[in-house]
Amino acid sequence: MKDGEITDFGTYEELCSRKNSTFDELLKELRIKQQEEEENVEDATLVEEMNDVLLELIGSPTNRELQVHRRARTTSDEMLIGRQISVSSTHSNSSHPIICRSTSHLANAKLVEDEELAAGKVNSKMYLEYIKACGVGLCVAFFFTMFLVHAVLEGTSKIWLSKWTTEMASNFTQTNPVIDLGIYAGFGFSSFIFLSLARTMVAVGSHRASKKLHDGLLFSLLRSPMTFFDTTPVGRILNRLSNDIEKIDDDVPGKMGFTTGTSIGGLLGQIARNVKDLEQSIVSVERVQEYVDNEHEAEWDSLASPRLTWPEKGEVKFSDFSLKYRQNTPLVLKHLNLTVFPGQKVGIVGRTGAGKTSLTMALFRIVEPATGTIFIDDVDFRNEATAAVDVETDQLIQQSIRTEFSNCTILTIAHRLNTILDYDKVLVMDSGEIREFDSPKKLLENKQSLFYGLAVQAKLI
Known part of the structure; x- marks a missing residue:
């Protein structure tokens, strides 16, 4: 059946004898799946x-x-x-x-890394990081306002109130209550103004710090290499962007502003509790800063941009190119030296684990090289080709490549050998190394070649 219609009907032997039929295509796909299972x-x-x-x-x-x-x-x-x-x-x-x-x-060989758990007191560097995020100048103005101006005004108002009450007790008729009350009210109003100013500084500084830390975290995550996302669970990343940022938004400013802006007398217990809560909340800054300091991939924008007409020819050159997914893992591509000349069509084949996908990821720059580089028309850059899909879509892709890109350099990661038999050359990968690189005709003439063995397994010979 195909698209609701009967395309073939007969015994198994009769259907097998009909070449290029729908049943023949199904058998080819079944052989490919069986070969992959046998390899694993x-x-x-x-x-x-x-x-x-x-x-x-x-x-x-x-x-x-x-x-x-x-x-x-x-x-x-x-x-x-x-x-x-x-x-x-x-x-x-x-x-x-x-x-x-x-x-x-x-x-x-464990893929997902364990989350680091710190014990003991919070590093004082985290407080400095938060102060830098708020703005050093704003923090200095806040402390000056709260500890000097506000404290002086509040203390002076109490001294004036004590002096006023003493004079009224000794000589009530000689005092002017209106003037004394006005002076006391002036001290109180000035203290209120500076206290409001300090609270405004806390709001502005905390908003600035939260935005800067969030933007730094997001910037770092967007520029982290793919290996970071392979080894870090998504939930752990979301927790940084949600729970930790929420604490930086709400908890840290309130605890820090109240602790530094409260008078000492009579509130030591409350201050001590706020200091402890602040220490617990500032851990979120440490957790966010951990991801901000991640290793980043290469810069997105290069100062030396290629020519507007690049690439003119389409020459691709691998120069001592090696690739590994992480620092503590072995090489998956090992010292590749290869030149694809302009206009050539090269099919890349090999068993599972030979390095075909890794070569594609290298061309995409999803993973940065361990050694060497790739040159495209003598420009150090990395790009990508195509992959394999189902039989019908694959035929459409191959037809488009042959008609629309006949004059272009093409690198094809081949999962079906029959799609690359008319290519100029075939690159055979095995264990991350180049084993064979020649025209399909010459490789098939050599019955000892790896490509010949793959063709036999694919029932092409």
């Missing part, structure tokens, strides 16, 4: 035997040192166990040793 799982029977052995070992008191964390019995889990365990003998009395590969490397 070499011996499913051996994996089942290993699972049975593991169950025996877990329950055996003589093998306490072997610790196996067994998850749901899915295909991926069986693959994981199959890669980690090597069995030399599975005799029931355990008289022959069972050799297990070391699993200590799993700790280093």
Whole structure:
């Protein structure tokens, strides 16, 4: 069936004999899927035997040192166990040793990194970072207003009130209550003005600090490399942008403003509680600053922009190009030296894990190179080609490439070998290295070549 219509009808042998039919296309897709499964799982029977052995070992008191964390019995889990365990003998009395590969490397191979938890007092640097975000000048003006002007006015008003009451008690007829009351009211009103000014400074400074820290966090996240998002859960990032920013918006300004702007006398207990709350809230600044200081990818805007007519020819050159996804992982592309001349069409093939996708990510600059670079028309830059989709869409893409881009340099990451047989050259990748690079005709003439073996597996020969 296709699009609600019957396209083929017959026995299995009859349908197999019809070339280029819908059934033939389905068989080709099935062969490709079977080849991928065979590459991932070499011996499913051996994996089942290993699972049975593991169950025996877990329950055996003589093998306490072997610790196996067994998850749901899915295909991926069986693959994981199959890669980690090597069995030399599975005799029931355990008289022959069972050799297990070391699993200590799993700790280093863990993808998601644990979140760092700090203990003890908050680093005083975080207070300085918040003050810088508020604005040093504004903070100095705030402290000057609160601790000098406001304190002087408040203290002077109390001294004047004491003097006024003493004079009234000793000589009531000689005092002028209107003048004395006006002076006392002037001190109180001035104190209120400066207190309001200080509160305004807190509001302006906290808004400035919150905006600066949020913008810095967002800027850093947008420029973090892809490896950061591979190793950091999305929830952890959202928590920085929501919960921590909310505390910086609401909690930190109130605690800091109240603590520094309150008179000492009679409020020591309240000040102590606010200092403690401030210390807990300022942790959010530390958590945000952790992501602000992330390692960033290369600059988005280059000072040396290419020519307006670039690229004129389309020559692509890999110069000692190596690639790794993280600093503590091995190279996935190893010292590639390759030149694709203008107008050539090069198909890139290889088994799963050979480095085809990594080469695409390098051209996209999703991952920065470990060594070397890529030159396009003698300009240090990296770009990308295409990928593979379903059979019908793939045919449309190949037809468009042949008609609309006949004079362009094309790099094709090929998942179907028949789409690149008419290309100028074929690049065969294996374990991140270039194994073969020649025309399809010459590679197929050599029956010992890797490309010939791939063509045989794809039933093209």
